[in-house]
Amino acid sequence: MIRAAVALAAAIALAVPPAAAQVRPRPTPPGTGAPPGADPAAACVKLKDVDFSLTPDAPSLIVSAVAKPADKDMPPHCLVNGRIAPTIGYRMWLPLATWNGKFAQTGCGGRCGDILDDGCQIVVARGYACLAADLGHKGTFYDDLWAIDNVPGEIDFGFRATHVSNITGRAVTEAFYGTKPRYAYYFGASTGGRQGLVEAQRFPADFDGIIAGEPAMGRPGASPPEVGPALRASVAALHDDGKPILGPDEVMMVHAAAVAACDMDDNLKDGFISDPRRCGFRPAQLACRAGRTSGCLSPRQVMGLDQVYANGAMPGSEKGWIGAYVGPNGTPGRYRWRLKNPYKYPYAWIFNDATNPDLRAFKARGGKLILYQGWADEATYPLHPVLYYETVERLMGGRGATQDFFRLFMVPGQSHIPQVGGGAETVDYLSYLEAWVERGRAPDVLHAEKMKRLARFAGPVTYAEFLTPDNVAFSRPVYPYPVQARYKGRGDPDQAESFAPFMSRR
Template sequence: MLVLVTLAATTVGMGPASASSMTVPADSPARPVRQCADLVGQFHVPGAPTHVTSATVVPAAAEPAYCDVRGYVEPAVRFQLKLPTTYRGRYVQYGCGGFCGYITPTVFPECGPRFGDAAVAATDDGHPVPGFDTRWAVNNQAARDDFFFRAPHVTSKAAKQIIARYYGEPPRYSYFTGCSTGGREALLLAQRYPDEFDGIIAGAPAHNYQALLVYQAWLAKANIGADGAPVVTDAKLPVLHQAVLAACDGLDELVDGQVDPGACRFDPVSLLCPNGTDLPGCLTPPQVETARKLYTGPTTAGGERLYPGAQAYGSEPAWTGWLTPSAARGRPLAEQFADNYLKHMGYPIGTPHSSLARFELTRREFHRLTSEGLRPNAMSLDLGRFQRSGGKLIIWHGWADQAIPAAGTVDYYQRLIERFGTPRQTAEWARLFVIPSMYHCQAGSALTAFDPFRELVAWVENGTPPDRIIATGRDTQGNVVRTRPVFPYPLRARYGGTGSIDDERNFLPAPPPAPPRGTLRWVGEYLHHIPGPVVW
């Protein structure tokens, strides 16, 4: 959905890789068959009229030499495509973040021992306004649809035709990777355009876009008192987080600063200040009640769940700026996302819109968002064509994600399992990895980065499914201080009993403490069975 932060493109392909993933196509690299500048002009791409406005050679420096292609797909989908001088048949497209409006900075991924052997591209999703200002969407359905679902698709079509002209042949393998809004785009491509990419990475996907904006509205309202000020303040977040760690950190048999939210049973009342006081090391009664709500999630007045998730135990340090104001971003991010969506793009053009102040947390208001919400939603479970075409899907999410609760992604994956038969059958083409202690797309209290790109390449090109992917923790100076294996859901990493707890080699796969829960009942679960608009 909305979401806010995208996974930094600079991390793609940079994490530790297993020997099986160190693979590149065996044939010789392709060389350009025409000059970079010759790409300027019009490309007659069916359904995606494309204009290349500039094509400039960038000499080798921090990156290999490449042809920097800039242009747009009509009406206004701007893109950048980087074509390396040495090319081995791969195309990698990056997703966008937030409400987009900018072209994600791209890097050449390390697919193996060679560097820069893939063409890479990204798009602004069809409008030039970054940040929270969504007034561009008020009366422009074409701009909405470009952002909602069209831009990643037409960028792929345009890029592949430009690649074919430059190198004399189209890509042999195509990959898409994104987080947050980019994760939504990733699932959307697998669902609506199943033949477009061989391998897809969906990180922290904002796939239930409509419901996620309702969740942001609820977050904003849940932490605002009658005086208009935050109830749970930044000053109380360290207190709350330390109490969660004290109650739940050791439940996985290892005290390491990582919490399994599913196993945690923590009640903020344990932090209640005595005798009506408000001291630094405790919570007032309103703060206790608000924290309880945040950990429980949104419901209607009648108790119906409005979203399949809530703020996770262990995510508390990341609430700063998301649930509370910040000097850098002003109003809480949840408030800004919800308000701008409800005012400018959440309802069909020409119909009454809403705002955060007017929005009511009811089943009726949720359903009012469905008509337009079907366009950006990526909730469909019908991935049969993607599976049959040989596509491979890696979904990943941080357990401590403060912006998009990981529980919603787990719920989606459980529904995929139900749709495709068994966990084993689903894992043949789609796997979920959930990273302890990680916040939204990056950063965290213990693990801060996760990059499954090499493992996806190995799965697609070698048929080697990812049985473990290494997550990394770095300190404020960028030094690696922890590595941990992350195993396919629902497996967890269990310490073997010897060696450093910060070394991934000392951990083994283990079943979860309790069997995975089933799917959740909530007011929007019917959306999994309604396809969004498709432009084939």
């Protein structure tokens, strides 16, 4: 096994040019596509009169269609609001004169119940026609009430809404521009990442390329593979009677100890851990002992921390617990609602769907899938995507047969929500996917950057205002799993070209 690992790392080192030689994809100028006729704005208004009620599998109607002028983020576009029977709300953005001939669809987050505008607004600036949906219900980000005694709503949330939104989005795009889109892409993170995996598994003909980020998926092989109970158990482990057993200062003490123990696993002291699976840190190392009663952990705190790591959180993720598990002032964090949820996830069966490793139909159709996950994620546990990818490899017949259509990228130091002091979590995933789908250029290495100013939207795409050289703190290459980036021992550690591919020995 060791010889095979070394041989593979050597092959990758030969096959992949140094990071400095990689041309980082940048958004290409959008095309000049426009609806037929002399007045695109008028065509937008008329779109409301088109009858979509007989669209097979996705009967729908357009509620409003309004021509919008350009602003700092987007070109002039047609803003469409509509409904897919019976209860799915959707929104589309259609460039009036700069359509690139492609359709994109983005996912939602949390429990959905609302339409997230940011992802579509970002790609519309690149010429895409784009759709976002609420997955069939109205509610708040952490609202579970919609699922009670609502099996049709659970089905919409689980898989139907994403699929029929694809049908609707293509139909509206064709009706507006008078031609079908040349390519269709999906991108989403968290719940949106789960949506992407389910699309590849259940509806392999919907998209040419899919970006599934930090998916809210269960643990493959578990029975049932639910994601919710593990996170709930982590929150409960750090609380007694609804009150946190650790404050932010103690959480940061644990974080500092974990990083100090394992920071050099990539040959560089950079403040985060490249592969936490190899980290030997244990909370008991900080336990209070005779003569040491401050700056240490009580037996109850050690037990709670052990449980969190056992549930799936990784050493190095602790900074993300502040705000999520523990409030900044020692109050319960934003996941405290999980402790009081009496319904115990009425739609837990949905997470079973995202763990199906049979992607043969998606591959046969020529689909490409990029799955990414942060090693320091406190909300979607990193080993779930790793186990899923490894299961797909076994089913597909090996790494080569898998990586020709599906690649996993594990990002060191990335939490669920980008934060100050984290890893290089900003990647132009969409350009890499376009290059793979349209030009056959597989993503052998990604160029990732840490931004000084955190983007106002955390996901697979980023507003252009943040993608400027003066906003880059440092950069790193990210290689397809299981290959990692390792500092060469020379060169500027803030530059991606100072790193090389390395096969970790677990």
